[in-house]
Amino acid sequence: MEKILVGLKRVVDYNVRVRVRSDGSGVETDGVKMSINPFDEIALEEALRIKERGEAGEVIVISIGSSDVRQQLRTGLAMGADRAILVETDAQTDPLTSARILLEIIKREDPGLVLLGKQAIDNDNNQTGQMLAALWGRPQATFASELALDGDQATVTREVDIGLESIEIDLPAVVTTDLRLNEPRYVKLPDIMKAKKKPLDQIPLADLDIEASAALNETAFAPPEERQKGIIVDDVAGLVAALQDKGLL
Amino acid sequence: MTRILLIAEHDGTSVNPSTAKCVTCASEIPDAEIHVAVLAKDGASLASEVAGLTSVDKVIQVDNPANSYPVAAILAPQIVAIADGYSHIFGPSTTFGKDLMPRVAALLGVNQVSDIMSVLGSHSFRRPIYAGNAIVTVEAPAGLPVVATVRIASYASAAGGGSASIEAASVDADIPGHTRFIELRSGKSDRPDLQTAAKVVSGGRALGSAENFDLIYKLADALGAGVGASRAAVDAGYVPNEMQVGQTGKIIAPELYIAIGISGAIQHLTGIKDAGTIVAINKDGEAPIFEIADIGLVGDLFKIVPELEAAVGAASGRE
Numbered sequence: 001m002e003k004i005l006v007g008l009k010r011v012v013d014y015n016v017r018v019r020v021r022s023d024g025s026g027v028e029t030d031g032v033k034m035s036i037n038p039f040d041e042i043a044l045e046e047a048l049r050i051k052e053r054g055e056a057g058e059v060i061v062i063s064i065g066s067s068d069v070r071q072q073l074r075t076g077l078a079m080g081a082d083r084a085i086l087v088e089t090d091a092q093t094d095p096l097t098s099a100r101i102l103l104e105i106i107k108r109e110d111p112g113l114v115l116l117g118k119q120a121i122d123n124d125n126n127q128t129g130q131m132l133a134a135l136w137g138r139p140q141a142t143f144a145s146e147l148a149l150d151g152d153q154a155t156v157t158r159e160v161d162i163g164l165e166s167i168e169i170d171l172p173a174v175v176t177t178d179l180r181l182n183e184p185r186y187v188k189l190p191d192i193m194k195a196k197k198k199p200l201d202q203i204p205l206a207d208l209d210i211e212a213s214a215a216l217n218e219t220a221f222a223p224p225e226e227r228q229k230g231i232i233v234d235d236v237a238g239l240v241a242a243l244q245d246k247g248l249l
Numbered sequence: 250m251t252r253i254l255l256i257a258e259h260d261g262t263s264v265n266p267s268t269a270k271c272v273t274c275a276s277e278i279p280d281a282e283i284h285v286a287v288l289a290k291d292g293a294s295l296a297s298e299v300a301g302l303t304s305v306d307k308v309i310q311v312d313n314p315a316n317s318y319p320v321a322a323i324l325a326p327q328i329v330a331i332a333d334g335y336s337h338i339f340g341p342s343t344t345f346g347k348d349l350m351p352r353v354a355a356l357l358g359v360n361q362v363s364d365i366m367s368v369l370g371s372h373s374f375r376r377p378i379y380a381g382n383a384i385v386t387v388e389a390p391a392g393l394p395v396v397a398t399v400r401i402a403s404y405a406s407a408a409g410g411g412s413a414s415i416e417a418a419s420v421d422a423d424i425p426g427h428t429r430f431i432e433l434r435s436g437k438s439d440r441p442d443l444q445t446a447a448k449v450v451s452g453g454r455a456l457g458s459a460e461n462f463d464l465i466y467k468l469a470d471a472l473g474a475g476v477g478a479s480r481a482a483v484d485a486g487y488v489p490n491e492m493q494v495g496q497t498g499k500i501i502a503p504e505l506y507i508a509i510g511i512s513g514a515i516q517h518l519t520g521i522k523d524a525g526t527i528v529a530i531n532k533d534g535e536a537p538i539f540e541i542a543d544i545g546l547v548g549d550l551f552k553i554v555p556e557l558e559a560a561v562g563a564a565s566g567r568e
Contacts, residue, residue: 078479163435214390230543
């Protein structure tokens with residue numbers, strides 16, 4: 001195929017312990033390390049491997065967000081993507097709007113495959129890929145742990161609750177990635193330098209004709225209920241006694 | 250009027266316990282009429298199973314040979330075809346519902362409320378974000394259908410004893426041929442299902458090998474427990490993916506959770522926060538798992554676990 005489109009979302013790094021602001025207005029993101037959503041990194045790695053096998057001509061990374069997101073797109077270019085597209089908006093887009101934006105870019109680029117992370121680790125929504133496939137009227141293969149292309153078809157192994165499911169899909173299609181699809185490569189310094197010369201198109205969101213959607217209104221944020229710190233027992237006899245005490249044995 | 254359409258999860262033979270949990274969530278919405286859709290190849294016995302759940306008012310049976318396997322692109326247009334007149338459309342936040350419901354939501358032109366953990370009102374819900382490190386209250390827009398998935402660890406199963414009516418529906422929808430089911434590889438076991446077991450024993454990377462995981466299975470069998478694992482243990486190939494507990498695996502709420510050789514990454518803790526009692530066995534006394542464990546035992550799992558298995562056997566008379 002000619003092109004693979006890969007979505008990258010800028011999120012709070014997965015090692016950061018996120019805290020809710022004391023006034024409950026949101027989570028603290030000031031001064032917090034930001035990274036590519038880990039599932040999206042897996043999506044990009046998969047696209048790069050497909051290209052390296054000679055099964056795709058070009059890998060395009062796309063993101064939606066403020067100009068800060070260029071940092072994550074540059075990382076994507078350093079990993080090996082050929083060019084980047086930033087749909088620029090300072091507003092946070094809801095999943096349906098994100099799907100509509102991606103569809104607009106698909107119409108322009110006509111990719112043979114769209115690879116996205118199965119969920120972003122900030123809002124944990126797990127919606128955008130499925131929504132995009134629905135609006136596009138194309139197959140979706142979510143939670144992929146194996147992907148094999150064969151002409152205008154693909155076979156995808158999906159991680160489902162009861163095991164591994166295989167499906168066959170016609171291309172073009174949307175595939176969302178699970179953790180075990182691959183292990184993303186590390187970016188090397190010379191590649192970071194090279195990435196600066198790769199094209200990064202910025203398209204203001206207002207330039208795209210996107211239907212407005214009614215987002216969910218987030219009215220309050222709270223920390224989760226903390227569990228009380230428990231007891232430490234010395235040995236198995238102590239553990240058994242503690243469990244019997246609670247009526248669990 | 251509040252009318253809720255629930256999408257039943259099943260494997261063609263029996264109804265998944267997630268369905269009864271969704272019914273409980275739906276029944277918390279004030280003055281709601283609850284209908285459950287069963288989309289299957291031949292759903293008669295599935296439909297009568299669902300009709301027995303208390304609080305269910307009606308079961309809609311949609312039979313179609315295309316519904317033999319749960320393919321989202323095939324099910325979604327059929328759900329949209331019967332969605333008219335419903336204020337809410339709910340499914341479970343299992344891989345089945347996570348795959349299907351956003352496709353339904355997009356076809357209806359709405360965003361989805363993912364992972365409802367509590368109902369505050371007909372359009373107001375609480376859900377976890379950032380791997381459960383924050384809980385957000387969301388209001389779904391009025392006048393539009395509310396499409397949502399239900400975090401099943403937050404809900405008990407609806408009881409039996411109901412007697413809802415069953416209605417066969419013929420659905421006029423374009424069923425695409427672009428997505429084809431091939432096979433399901435499932436490590437079927439006789440142990441309790443991880444997602445609904447009252448007791449769960451989980452092992453981590455410290456087990457060191459697939460062979461050593463036998464220790465976990467033996468303890469689980471002595472307890473009559475389900476078996477889970479950390480992401481590290483799955484990645485290392487000790488156990489299959491369906492055993493992973495955590496943010497991106499299964500979110501569970503057993504009465505007793507025993508974490509063995511699991512250090513307790515945030516992503517793992519997210520999956521077990523709702524457990525009744527958490528027991529941690531780990532050689533590193535500083536491991537984060539001890540911060541949320543109710544009972545901790547610091548030491549060598551290879552010594553402790555066989556001892557515990559013997560003690561459990563003795564205590565329950567199943568020696």
